[in-house]
Amino acid sequence: MRIVIVGAGASGLTLASNLRKNDDESEIIIFTKYEEIAYSPCAIPLVLGGCIESFDEIIMHEADYYRDKNIQLHLSTNVTSVDSTNKSITFEKDGKNDTITYDKLVLATGSDLINPEFDIDNMDNIHPLTNIDDGRLIQESIKDKKDIVFISNLSIGIESAYELAKNGYNVTFLEQSPNILPLFLDNELSEKLVELNNNVTFETNANIKYITTKYSRKEIKYNDKIISADVIILPNIKVPSTSLAKMAGCEIGDFAVKINEYLETSVEDIYAIGDCVEVKSHITGTQTYSPAGTTAVRQAMILANNLTGNRITFEPVVNTVVSQVGNYYYASCGITESFADMIGMPVVSQIIETRQKARYYPDNTRLYIKMLCKYDGTIVGCQMLSKSDLSSRIDVLSFAITNNLKCRELVQKEFSYSPSVARIVNPLVQLALEISKKIE
């Protein structure tokens, strides 16, 4: 069997490695238009901030790692067309075209950055921030500079902003939404995050008009203000790369390539995973576009099982995230209250400020949690903020939400306890009981 994978991002490469673990014999062939593969985009802020020494360190594997596993890897190669009737693809490298057939085709084509809506007179010292090349260019660009402006960005941008501020840069973050990280945090916790971490200047509701160049500096006009900067980082708004899927005749949904729970497109023997597909939201039951590295990897691992005889479903998403910004972590799962308002879902919410450890324990970090539940008590969202690692804490909520747990049922669940790491009544339980009382 020949399995052809288009795309060597998190989903394509994870699929190839996991397929090979389960299957010694199939031919596995990957095509990517890029020269550099297998790095961790989430680590770009850490290199910019100097916590990790160089971009080379975040490259997980060289191409030979895959080739040694008998995975064929075509770098700098564009797949130009798909013929699903004859089950073949055409690709181009160094100006030469070639065609090969496939038994199974996996589209892991990812996403493309879209251009910002405001005018920019020239792109010197203005960068997007999505891949390792952007990271390298930014690193070069900020040398001996002082003033950096970020425009509306998600985790990778906020993390980078704080990393640069930590290193003495004067960083301003212009957010076009009413609060930062609007996909993950409601205004209470995003404002708290900004307040606690005060070395980046934030401006929300920033309506960016244009960017112009004045000598070697940039000027950004927003609302009725003009600020200047040495280097500007653009928003990273992504759109799914669906052209090959369209060419193959795959059904495209409202947002991206449509797949079923087995990650199959509407065309036989063609699968799609990663940033090019749309997924179902566990909370709303509707389709959504939610590109995330964790989703891409999960889809790849599930598809590797499905293609080798262990059918597992890919389940609707709840968007479980964690991120370190400055000295704090935030985490989120499910929907925010502002999203609930937007779609007209009535919810009851509550915030608590508590501590991570037993009350009497020294060196105790603050913990802010917001939870929201539907009127029937079903938990639909949770946001957290703390100086302590929140990754597993939000994973617990992710399990609770995917299990459709009602807030009152959290009290039935076992949580571990020791005074140096936890509280005898887990704050999630305390919060859930407060919400259940509000609901009554």
Added chain:
Amino acid sequence: MRIVIVGAGASGLTLASNLRKNDDESEIIIFTKYEEIAYSPCAIPLVLGGCIESFDEIIMHEADYYRDKNIQLHLSTNVTSVDSTNKSITFEKDGKNDTITYDKLVLATGSDLINPEFDIDNMDNIHPLTNIDDGRLIQESIKDKKDIVFISNLSIGIESAYELAKNGYNVTFLEQSPNILPLFLDNELSEKLVELNNNVTFETNANIKYITTKYSRKEIKYNDKIISADVIILPNIKVPSTSLAKMAGCEIGDFAVKINEYLETSVEDIYAIGDCVEVKSHITGTQTYSPAGTTAVRQAMILANNLTGNRITFEPVVNTVVSQVGNYYYASCGITESFADMIGMPVVSQIIETRQKARYYPDNTRLYIKMLCKYDGTIVGCQMLSKSDLSSRIDVLSFAITNNLKCRELVQKEFSYSPSVARIVNPLVQLALEISKKIE
């Protein structure tokens, strides 16, 4: 309505406070034979080690805190009998007896320490380690001393042993079982814990014969050896206090007071919670005795709901624990492999040694995880060891086990990721997939 609670440990006091939150009107009356209440027994090792300054700091509330909430609190008062026909109890204080009636009676009578099986010539400088009084006596006893011996103890003992070693004491731990913490860890991880944390001397399979006194020192004969010590800490083996329950005619199971899922005993209007009851194991479906502070508090919170009109069930336990010993944490949930062997349950297990954070992240802590699954893939146990806080990490497994998740299904679950706190493929998923391959 008059609710009478016998016992003011974690279960009795939590029940009273939570009842009062839901119910302004009922009379709530607590009886306890002790003078001191509302402290955190789990914090005793931290006071012994000096991390918390004094035993006074781990007292969460004074009696007045409860009295201010209109909870009647009778300290130093023995409840001597229960008459379930007339719905009354008799109690004794300062030699005087009195009787009151109840509408609802809650037995939160806790457990008693049993005497060790070996001979002890006199009890000077020999202490049990269960309550705050023991803690104070030990603190006094170890002053200007050097050699401390612990005998077979669970978390509170192991934690204290390391806390004292940290402060320069010469600490030996004699474990009667083949490995330390046998209820929570199999030998691989308990040996690893001992190896990594090397400032306490452990002797396993120690068959203690007797303790004698020589001048001001103690001599302990075990196996064919004799060691001497200044102070000895005894095992804390507990038996449920069931005498009042028996008097009331409540059914007693193989281990302790029998309750149903609503925490009702077999006698109408009598409930029982905390260390005096037996519970059902989620894994085996059979009754077991598993006294734990977290269980006591959970039962109390659930009963507070049930007595005020929101019936919630108390679910079978999976024994989710976390503990800090020296510089490491261990955590455990479900059953151990040695327990599975003992009850004849066939399981497949696997251990991984991994890192908490992304591979390239500096200051990355080791993480050891063992998981065990039944032949159908159902996860039945998990043990972890790390320098980083494991409390929420084990809570995730607790949710997985109570949901009867199969190892392969873990790959369907969302886990959060950021390189500074997690790995893109959660180690639990990696481990689960390895086990599912072993099962095939």
